[in-house]
Amino acid sequence: MxxxxxxxxxxxxxxxxxxxxxxxxxxxxxxxxxxxxxxxxxxxxxxxxxxxxxxxxxxxxxxxxxxxxxxxxxxxxxxxxxxxxxxxxxxxxxxxxxxxxxxxxxxxxxxxxxxxxxxxxxxxxxxxxxxxxxxxxxxxxxxxxxxxxxxxxxxxxxxxxxxxxxxxxxxxxxxxxxxxxxxxxxxxxxxxxxxxxxxxxxxxxxxxxxxxxxxxxxxxxxxxxxxxxxxxxxxxxxxxxxxxxxxGDFLPQPSGRERLALARRHLFQVAECRGEVGIKQMRKHLGWYVRGLPGGAKLREQINKLETCAQVETALAGYEKKYLPT
Ligand SMILES: Cc1cc2nc3c(=O)[nH]c(=O)nc-3n(C[C@H](O)[C@H](O)[C@H](O)COP(=O)(O)O)c2cc1C
Structure with missing residues (x-):
């Protein structure tokens, strides 16, 4: 087509x-x-x-x-x-x-x-x-x-x-x-x-x-x-x-790591412009990025309580280490 x-x-x-x-x-x-x-x-x-x-x-x-x-x-x-x-x-x-x-x-x-x-x-x-x-x-x-x-x-x-x-x-x-x-x-x-x-x-x-x-x-x-x-x-x-x-071709689905990388990029763009208040606005997006990933629901719950970019980064890094080993 x-x-x-x-x-x-x-x-x-x-x-x-x-x-x-x-x-x-x-x-x-x-x-x-x-x-x-x-x-x-x-x-x-x-x-x-x-x-x-x-x-x-x-x-x-x-x-x-x-x-x-x-x-x-x-x-x-x-x-x-x-x-x-x-x-x-x-x-x-x-x-x-x-x-x-x-x-x-x-x-x-x-x-x-x-x-x-x-x-x-x-x-x-x-x-x-x-x-x-x-x-x-x-x-x-x-x-x-x-x-x-x-x-x-x-x-x-x-x-x-x-x-x-x-x-x-x-x-x-x-x-x-x-x-x-x-x-x-x-x-x-x-x-x-x-x-x-x-x-x-x-x-x-x-x-x-x-x-x-x-x-x-x-x-x-x-x-x-x-x-x-x-x-x-x-x-x-x-x-x-x-x-x-x-x-007519299907692209491969993004991996868990790719999802997290994009979530981070999105988060940092928002935070750079809006400061830490951007986190509140980003919570729903972060939840959507990890939807369907193993342990994603728990990570979402955790992120919803976090207030700073650094805290989110720590949570994402911990998640990656546990669920998405290289
Ligand atoms: C969270 C959310 C917010 C929406 N806000 C608007 C809006 O501001 N203006 C609008 O015309 N439609 C709005 N819609 C409707 C969408 O533009 C779209 O018509 C609807 O979701 C159906 O398309 P979809 O099945 O691809 O989601 C909204 C839908 C959702 C889910």
Whole structure:
């Protein structure tokens, strides 16, 4: 299979692989790691429109990062066209975004009770109006990430309305809001949307292996494939997917030592920039890196109680000596 080059508006992409936005996960460090394994496009986590407008410095940090991780989609959430327009203009002014993505898919209560995220799937006309106004306000390409609908599949109608309103691409997670993460992501609606709209469609949901990635591409005709949870603790999957798509070959799985080496590199990059407070943010990542390794659960428990980089390093070295002798 030849890896298709494609484009979202003016943004050229070298392969179909996209890192999904994940709150609390896809910060600049994680984005760079996954990018390093070949992912063509990375998303920030969702950023509150009001957080940006009120110049919350922590919020601004969410969209910053070095050139090496670009192209970068900055994802915004909100419920009103006015604040989303203002936030989109601010994002554009920072020069940190190549794409502005609108979140119409987040299922969590905290978000939907304010009329944002997946709540907008109940009112496709309102979602389309947001897109129309944001597209008119900025010159960057504007994309949207949706689920299939609120409690039933209305994805075809939603996608057509969003296309009409000017989106440059649509990422589709093949579940309704009501499904949250249960069951399987549905590919048929993604295939239908791919046929209906002329902008690129990015298929998302349950891609955990190279074969899943190929299935998403071939069964739906989508141009982009977006991976979220399967990258947690396993950014190597990006390279595995790209290799398999190109050659049909499976790369060997990273060894325990390779996992720990990457965990350390990730930890030190975070600590170098954020200091020891970075440890708290890294605990979950460290847990994901050692998931499935012998003694990994115990190591995770131990790491969760540690406060400094040096302590984590000692724990990792002790673990290596006991479980991963050379
Ligand atoms: C921890 C976590 C945080 C997420 N945060 C966001 C987010 O900020 N914006 C968004 O559009 N989707 C978010 N999602 C949904 C993912 O982008 C993706 O649509 C979903 O996980 C399905 O893809 P997957 O099966 O490859 O994980 C999040 C998912 C997870 C697991």
């Amino acid at each position: 030849i890896l298709n080059k494609w484009a979202i508006g003016s943004v050229q992409l070298s392969n179909p692989l996209v890192l999904a936005p994940m709150a609390g996960v896809t910060d600049t460090f994680f984005r760079r790691l996954v990018k390093g394994f070949g992912c063509a496009l990375v998303y920030t986590e969702m950023i509150s429109d009001k957080g940006l407008i009120f110049a919350n410095s922590k919020t601004k940090e969410l969209l910053a990062g070095p050139e090496e991780e670009r192209p970068r989609a900055v994802q915004l959430f909100g419920s009103s066209p006015d604040t989303l327009v203002e936030a989109a203009r601010l994002v554009e002014q920072t020069g940190q975004a190549d794409l502005i993505d609108l979140n119409f898919g987040c299922p969590t209560h905290k978000i939907v009770r304010n009329g944002a995220g997946a709540a907008l799937l109940r009112d496709p006309a309102a979602a389309a109006e947001i897109v129309r106004q944001v597209v008119a306000a900025v010159s960057l390409p504007v994309t949207a990430k949706i689920r299939l609908g609120w409690d039933e599949d209305r994805s075809a109608e939603i996608a057509l309305r969003l296309e009409d309103a000017g989106v440059a691409a649509i990422a589709v997670h093949g579940r309704t809001r009501e499904q949250f993460y249960s069951g399987q992501a549905h590919l048929e609606p993604i295939a239908r949307i791919s046929q209906l709209v002329s902008v690129p469609v990015i298929g998302n949901g349950d891609i955990r292996s190279p074969q899943d990635a190929k299935r998403m591409l071939t069964q739906t005709g989508c141009q982009g494939i977006m991976v979220g949870r399967a990258f947690l603790g396993n950014p190597w999957l990006a390279e595995e997917i790209l290799t398999y798509l190109q050659t």
